[in-house]
Amino acid sequence: MFYREAGQFKTSYEADMAVFPIRQDRIGLAIILVAAVALPPFLDSFVVGTVLVPFLVFSLAATGLNLLTGYTGLLSLGTGAFMGVGAYACYKLTTIFPGVNILVWILASGFFSAAIGVVFGLPSLRIKGFYLAVATLAAQFFLEWCFVRIPWLFNYNLSGAIEAPSRSVFGIPIVGASATPLARYYAILAIVVALTWIASNIVHGRVGRAWMAVRDMDIAAELMGIRLLRAKLLAFAVSSFYCGVAGAAMMFLWYGGGEAKDAFSINLSFTILFMIIIGGLGSLLGAFLGAALLHLVPIFLKFGLPELGVPIGGATAEHLTHILVGALIVFFLIVEPHGLARLWATTKQKLRAWPFPY
Amino acid sequence: MSAAAPRPGETLLSVDGISLAFGGVKALTDVSFDVRKGEIRAIIGPNGAGKSSMLNCINGFYQPQQGRITYRGVERRQMRPHEAAEQGIARTFQNIALFRGMSTLDNIMTGRLLRMKVPFFWQVWRHGPAMREEIEHRRFVEGIIEFLEIEHIRKTPVGRLPYGLQKRVELGRALAMEPELLLLDEPMAGMNLEEKEDMCRFILDVVRQYGTTIALIEHDMGVVMDLSDRVVVLDYGRKIADGTPAEVKADRRVIDAYLGVGH
């Protein structure tokens, strides 16, 4: 009843092409944005640092992978490594040019991942599906090897770790030991909002349509005049850009430095892939839903259940997480390949017609 | 590209001595015919005669081992499908090749991709030039949607549409390219009588309104006789007849091929 578009007529193509043509959706989005800005100061800083910041980092990476896998249909297992490229690029940039705003470097490091992504995307013209996944796996292992074997990347630290130097924006520390979770949260929030808006613009326009055409039927796409290699490489570039920024943000706004070779392993690639499978392939909302679910389930099992009085050990919680995530993936692959986002869309469709079944 | 576009009645496309084989299977053997500007040219023949393969050679999916294809006065040896698209050749497929995850509107909008040139930088903001271009092409596409009478399924994902409507959307997507030469592979296969009549009307209107040249494959002899100006008949990869519908219908070899006599 409340979710109706009755009476909302589009008077121009521009209005009809809006990303959220229905007023209730726009209001909902506005509420979420306002809450995202206004609420966190009232939350426990542990929650901000371990729930919200990682959630946004994962959402950004999942958005990046979704552009490649969900929108263009190219499966990649190199997400973790592409994120790593962003983290190392950012580290090098900010240690070589410490005076430049760290947010600029976090965004700029995306271009380095984009370049690497394009190189490893080249085989995608010839191979697809399983074979492409294996090629990106090779990229993952090669880049991981570089992260360990090229000491120049981590400034010859004996530990091999990235150290997050102190960096401030407008006098407020957002990177380093003195940065509060809240400051780091606002930094990543700004990045995620801006990049999500851009991703939405891209997928709703000419480029997004070309990507989806390549995904749905590449021979017909070629017939529409789409140059497959160009479209696929652009997808690799944009996707890797997002992953690179997410990687830099992960290292500097979330971890605050650390042993990067473990952080950007194949496990991370799989985690992000599972997020978009569960959240919804080819849906920006899906990237967020998947990131939320996969990041929150383990936290809930580990901390939430004991809070509720259910005695559960850390190891048991971890096992339970694996079982649950596995079951969810199988469920979504079989029952709803378009993930949580499609379930949400179906629910909205039902709400629109409610209380009448049709 | 040729300097002057051919005028109505002049030869737009000619294929000359085309032979195509897949391993030992000879799909086409020494086939020659031409298509004139503004006509409806039918290609008929029994199943497996090589009709679809012929269209695939014309728009660059298959590379014939022998023969020449001359389009707009320019002879070419090899061409990629996207180059064929750039030259103004559009087509539909025997087994519908729509983008199943996209809406009717988005499918037809892909037909405008070659004409959408605003660079990536502007796409990122979706304002200014990118939005103006989007609106301009949306307007054109709405014209096609109206022409094909598919306004009600504009926003429906094409995977959910019934077969007959999918064929219509695929035609719309090809029309959105404003092609000079439109290749239709069995546009009416699997349709009921009413849908067939609609499709015939659309095809005739396309020629009349846009001056498009059409080469179409069709099984229904009645439809072929009504629609086409000239017919070429293939059998076992060879051309066995070429002429007006009346001439072809009276041809002994065509009758044999269709009745299975002599094989």
Ligand SMILES: Nc1ncnc2c1ncn2[C@@H]1O[C@H](COP(=O)(O)OP(=O)(O)O)[C@@H](O)[C@H]1O
């Ligand atoms: N890609 C291909 N690979 C192998 N054989 C093919 C291929 N395409 C067509 N053929 C063969 O070429 C012959 C002609 O097929 P086709 O052009 O589809 O016939 P039609 O459209 O007239 O029914 C058939 O024998 C078919 O098996």
Ligand SMILES: [Mg+2]
């Ligand atoms: Mg055929």
